[in-house]
Amino acid sequence: MHRSSHHALLVRQHHAQAAPVFKAAMRFHAPTIPVRFASMDRGRPPALGGDAHSYHPRDVASSPRDAALPALSFRSVQMPSTFQQRITLRNLKVAEFASEETLCFSATVLFDGKAVAHASNDGHGGSTFLRPLQDPDSRDRLQEAESFAKSLPPDVTDYPDPNDSARKMTIEVTLDYLVDCLAEQQHTDKKVRSLFNRDMNNKVLFLKGDRLLFLKGIKPKTIADKPVFFAKLRAKQGDDIVILDELPREEAFVRWKRHTVDGDPS
Template sequence: MKIELKSIKYAAFSSEETNCYSATLYINGKKIGTVGNDGHGGPDRFHGDHAAFAEADAWCKANLPRWQMNDESFETDLEMRCGQLVDEWLVARDLKTALRTKVLMRNPVDGLIYQVKHRGRVQATAKTIEERHPGATILNTLPFEEALTLYRAAASS
């Protein structure tokens, strides 16, 4: 089952215990409604086709990996999956923002991502970094999905 969020609107200023967001929820390419959270720690709210939502929720619980917190295991329901999708969207948005003004380098020694402002000189900055750090991976030169995979890996370590 393909679960997607589109037209995501995120409000960092209002995100306290949870992400404050609203989005359109698509299941297998079909819009089933809108989902969102006020950012104060409560559950997500859903408006739309409740039968399709219940079906997707049941699918998530049966097919997605369980998650752990404080030595307890929980099912991944549709609400949790939507939260994960918002988190993934935020990381991708942050990477896009960083790539506009900085050259991002993955250090082969520690696996961390370092940033250097390029001041409009992306190629020259990347070349200097490659000379000073042989073996470094320049994220700006990679396809976006590949750069995103490295960026996520470094963020989770």
């Protein structure tokens, strides 16, 4: 059983401060500004087989309840060390109910594409356990992965150093720390993608200027004739709007994420 722990205290502090940001962002997810259709007031939402011509969009609603909430913030989870490509994870399993100070998870650790260890964290604030696999070469490859992780530059966080508030907290990279960060990043990416899919399935999303808007009460799957429907939307909102449903899925995700997660609409 292998366990590196010389930086465990810093890791616990990093995750303890990052976790509330992640949980608050998930709880207050409401990244878009709604637009109502006049016909919705008459109780006639568009349906498959219906006449999309009769649904004309109003101007963007301006009441306080329709104001956009702050964008999601997941930046605290992704550290510079996670951008490297040699150490990756496979078969990540997360137990959110057991995740307290750290993420409770298990995963297979890969180095240069080859499995070298099984990783696990109990979610109580301790370091991640790394156990070599059974094949004879795993232990040697695990040591190579450890050496590579230690060669990476330290991660400089957004949080103050507990010993010097004038400086940023810096974490020396070790393999267990890197695996922990990769697990959190992969788990976060999955949640972000899930939020995107939910938005795309439940809202007609479009970009107007630097704002991401949606049509309140209208689901894309209920639109019988999308080309006609979207033409009506452009006639009301402007020809320069970008309707996410018309974009390739990955491009739509990038644009949605830019406005809701990254917090940078430029």
